[in-house]
Amino acid sequence: MIVGFDYGSSNCAMGIMANHDVKLVNLESNRTYLPSTLYAQHNALVIDYVAKQLQQRSVSEAEQYCLERANTLRSVPAIRRDLGLTQAESGLAIGSAAITEYIDFPEEGYFVKSPKSFFGAVGLKAQQIAFFEDIATAMIMQIKHRAEQQLGYVLTHTVIGRPVNFQAIGGEQSNQQATAILTTAAKRAGFCEVDFLFEPLAAGIDYETSLTEDKKVLVVDIGGGTSDCSFVQMGPSYRGKSIRDQDFLSHSGKRIGGNDLDIALSYHTLMPLCGLGSTLRSGLPMPNQPFWQACKINDLHLQTDFYSNVNARSLEAMLRDVSEPDKLARLVSVQQQKLGHQIVRQGELGKIALSETEHFEANLSFIERALSQKISVNELAESIDDSLLQICTLAKQAIRDANTQPDVIYLTGGSAQSPLLKAKLQQALGNIPMLNGDNFGSVTAGLTKWAEQIYR
Template identity: 45%
Template sequence: MYCGFDYGTSNCAMGVFENNEPQLIPLEGEKVFLPSALYAFSRDFITEGVAKSIQDEIARRSYIESRKAILTRAQRVRREEDYQADDQVVFYGREAFSEYYSYPDEGYFIKSPKSFLGGSGLRNEHIRFFEDIVTLMMLKVKRAVEIKTGKTLTQTVIGRPVNFQGIDAEASNKQALDILMVAAKRVGFQDVEFLFEPIAAGMDFERRLETDQTVLVVDIGGGTTDCAVVRMGPSYREKLDRTGDFLAHTGERVGGNDLDIQLAGKEFMPLFGMGAPLKTGLPMPTQLFWNAVTTNDVSAQTIFNSLETKKQIDELRLDTTTPALIDRFAHLREHKHNFHLVRNSEEAKINLSEMSETQIPLDYIEKALSLTVSRDQLGAAITPPLEKMMQLMSSAIEEAGEKPDVIYITGGSAKSPIIQQQIRERIGDIPVLDGDHFGSVASGLTVWAAKIYK
């Protein structure tokens, strides 16, 4: 059986074809979207989980041999912590967030692993570890769908951004796609194809078009923003070769996560001393604070968690006129609350799609601590990444050489009135239509899977 698989930066979704329509399958209770997050009591349990899941005996033995030292450590942790063979030690989605909030400094937590794929400077051990993380996430989704449908999934179309990273895009894309392919094969997919995510979103939109149109599809995902200018409609949708219909595409590593990070840095981090005066009259160094909230960057997180950063925080406490704020920052770092803080920033962004002001409780940091954020503050905070998104849209139209009839926007962050207003102001007098902000890519991937695997 075939499926469309949106292995997203923020959420995962999977669709199958039923009654001649793409249907997204519930992955977590009745919810069809599984947050892209994983929490393990020990980092080594991730590799252990992959070793247990590989069905092919030859492949399993080869994998175990390649991860022998890690698997030995996992067994040692089990003995020392008295974990039994059937104890749950790895959690996914909302459960992963719940466990991380309860035990932030005791286990290993990762959110949006897709945002790390294709990163420059990753050593072989990093790549292999990301293969393991992606494998377990894919396995969780695939098994949930197989249980719901009662069928074995062997063929899939997986969504991909135009570019995973901005530096050395060709090498970056190859590395990321190789990781996704390794994971997909490990979990049992025999046939795997990749499709640009904005094109997938466009295919979902195309099912409802009654006339032919040139469409600018804008997919603002968690990790990337991707645009495609596509001719679509009744004359095109039955074609298998759509190469000539895709007039242009652009994409860059700037997405919803970057909006969350900008808001966290500019509005949340002053609560932790960012911008506070020093006794010398010099400005407070800011990079420490940005490292804390840049949770989609391996290097930033490595530096933030280093002993050198701890020493710098201790020195800042002596130099600042507001030591209580630096103590709060030290507490944030010591207890690994920075992912929680960025999640709060994301919640504020989501709330501000519906309201002009929102209050976010931060009592896990300090009793009665909270922050009120307005839509205007959000708009000011996200100006740099929003400008990049607008440039990508303009570049796609310029590359296509013709003005689109309509702009179709999808992706979670595309719900923001700030973003929609910017599109209308910057791109011009073109109708802007909202899509299924979370499900259009998965539905389009499923449509394409039905075409190529039937």
């Protein structure tokens, strides 16, 4: 059977066609959106989980996979004994359960948020690519299984959403690397046919259903990991076509999204509590790099550097040379206890709250008892201004490449509801009519409609 699959940077969702309409499938606790997170008590357990699931479905495929991962799999029995896991326990969780496990045991396991953000990273070694395949496979296996349990039938064909560009650098090579990882993962998870569609185009296809006249539409999709713009001719004259290449006038995209807004807000407003902006005893300013590394949770290389033993020793040595050691001691705790994700989560909650209120109280008691920080909407605006300007540049590029003006701007994605974004776009693009779609469901709905169209 056919499903549209939004394997997003922030959330995952699946949709099916039912009675000529899109129905989103419940993926956890009667919710249709599952956070794009994975937690394993040990990273080898990700590979162990995939191997066991393959063994239940395809002996030959399982044998080939186990041969490729033989070195890691040999260590699994000892790891499981050390962790006290029973045969029925995988030691792996996804979605909200993964977040809960990470908050309860931040130092003891392997946690990844928004894994898709890493798939196009430049300079990945073959071993790293293989592990990202394993992460994606484990997540898609669980999501697919949950959907099939609810629907009562096997899912065989899917269209997966993808950003225009997975990375700001790397170009088409990064895009091919990322789509190859997702294709391998989806097929290992049991899909027979896998296709891809640009996420902003998927959102546009969903919007097109409601149009009664033809329009030139600039779709601006602010996802968790990327921002993408697609300039599309759509409406009754175009609807229902299975080949739409001539209708897509231009695309632009960059690896900057909602996660980057969370990171920017966390860095500028929360890191000063950990020593950002303070001085060394010599009077020289503290280097910014460790604070940026702590917050940059969507950059594999910076996170590796921040949590390395070399950096741990560097921060400990720096404690003796700073004018405010109590503040830097908090950063040491963040490094030792792997608390970066929790800090950025407070930034995310602040970004959401400040769309409707003037102030937000960030709770940082996981670093130090009773530690908190009040953040204002003005501080949010200052923190994310550069990111919003980059999004506006993408929109202007799409319009310039299309060589025509849009009739309407269609906004979608988790951060698209921000009044700051709308104001910045209006300032950059003029008084073009602007409307919001389903900020979380438009992409999934469009993927589902497209899947139905190309596979039927």
